[in-house]
Amino acid sequence: MTKNLSTIAPLVFAPESGAGSTGKSPLQERILKLKKEKNAVILVHNYQDGVIQEVADYVGDSLGLSYQASKTDAEVICFCGVHFMAETAKIINPGKRVILPDPEAGCSLSDSCPAEKLAAYKAKHPDIVVVAYINCSAEVKALSDVICTSGNAVDIVKRIPEDKEILFVPDQNLGQWVAHQTGRKMKLWPGNCYAHILFSTEAIERIRLQYPGAPVVAHPECVDSVRRMADLVCSTEKMVTFCRDHESDAFIIVTETGMLHRLRRDIPGKTFIAGPTENCACNECRFMKMNTLEKLERCLDTLEPEIVLDPETVAAARLPIQRMLEWSR
Numbered sequence: 657m658t659k660n661l662s663t664i665a666p667l668v669f670a671p672e673s674g675a676g677s678t679g680k681s682p683l684q685e686r687i688l689k690l691k692k693e694k695n696a697v698i699l700v701h702n703y704q705d706g707v708i709q710e711v712a713d714y715v716g717d718s719l720g721l722s723y724q725a726s727k728t729d730a731e732v733i734c735f736c737g738v739h740f741m742a743e744t745a746k747i748i749n750p751g752k753r754v755i756l757p758d759p760e761a762g763c764s765l766s767d768s769c770p771a772e773k774l775a776a777y778k779a780k781h782p783d784i785v786v787v788a789y790i791n792c793s794a795e796v797k798a799l800s801d802v803i804c805t806s807g808n809a810v811d812i813v814k815r816i817p818e819d820k821e822i823l824f825v826p827d828q829n830l831g832q833w834v835a836h837q838t839g840r841k842m843k844l845w846p847g848n849c850y851a852h853i854l855f856s857t858e859a860i861e862r863i864r865l866q867y868p869g870a871p872v873v874a875h876p877e878c879v880d881s882v883r884r885m886a887d888l889v890c891s892t893e894k895m896v897t898f899c900r901d902h903e904s905d906a907f908i909i910v911t912e913t914g915m916l917h918r919l920r921r922d923i924p925g926k927t928f929i930a931g932p933t934e935n936c937a938c939n940e941c942r943f944m945k946m947n948t949l950e951k952l953e954r955c956l957d958t959l960e961p962e963i964v965l966d967p968e969t970v971a972a973a974r975l976p977i978q979r980m981l982e983w984s985r
């Protein structure tokens with residue numbers, strides 16, 4: 657049953673008074689020690705819990721994390737994010753050991769495009785150019801012409817010659833937004849992110865009335881009606897620069913709630929309000945939240961669970977990823 661929204665207190669990250677604690681917990685200290693011993697790098701997505709972000713070598717969006725994975729010297733990449741992100745790191749670094757604290761950390765969006773279905777579609781449309789959002793499996797990447805992230809999707813699509821027909825997989829919401837931005841007609845795979853489609857215009861309107869004047873910043877995985885309410889639609893990384901440079905000192909952030917930790921860390925003087933859904937003041941991705949500090953410690957200790965991919969898939973999936981990295985330099 658839908659809760660009465662007026663009874664839900666908003667989730668607000670206000671500027672902290674005083675210096676705030678910079679110390680690490682004993683568990684975080686053990687993780688940092690293990691990281692050194694194992695010559696590992698800890699790459700962390702913006703949606704991870706704040707306590708995990710605090711032990712990261714790098715916190716960022718899918719694009720930034722892919723670049724970090726492509727240039728690390730570490731022997732082990734410990735990826736705190738979801739499965740497709742760790743797979744991407746493995747595809748870029750087939751010779752390195754890539755580990756993920758919880759191998760069950762999947763993604764509804766990735767699941768919405770099974771490789772067999774895409775292969776069947778391509779067999780019927782052999783000339784179509786497949787642009788795949790990075791939120792897809794290694795097998796789907798292997799069937800694609802170029803990969804994109806929410807941070808570079810518009811630029812990637814602009815690079816495809818006008819006379820080519822495009823199939824955008826697997827996120828129909830991001831695809832629709834890119835089509836609007838570029839004026840390019842594209843076939844859209846009917847997939848979505850279960851978490852981002854929970855944001856509704858009613859819930860966003862209500863929080864906007866509570867914080868008039870606070871710009872609304874939304875991720876492109878939100879539905880069109882919600883994106884239209886936003887002052888800016890962008891990737892998680894762009895949210896940081898937008899909020900830092902904007903004159904406002906409060907923002908409504910319409911994406912997964914882990915993002916608020918990153919924003920507060922980088923912009924400590926401003927206030928961030930979580931975009932609510934019909935039922936909750938926040939919106940956590942259940943897959944992203946499967947990783948915990950305890951699992952991270954175990955995974956650095958045992959170097960398991962490891963991402964293992966077959967070499968043919970890796971070779972085929974690397975080309976469209978490299979194309980993306982080159983096209984968005």
Ligand code: 13P
Pocket residue numbers: 702716717718719791805806807849875877890891892893
């Ligand atoms: P970003 O690439 O913007 O970090 O988004 C990743 C993601 O999974 C969004 O749900």
Ligand code: SF4
Pocket residue numbers: 738762763764765766791849850851852877912941942943944
């Ligand atoms: Fe996938 Fe959505 Fe979670 Fe991102 S927020 S990892 S798209 S389920």
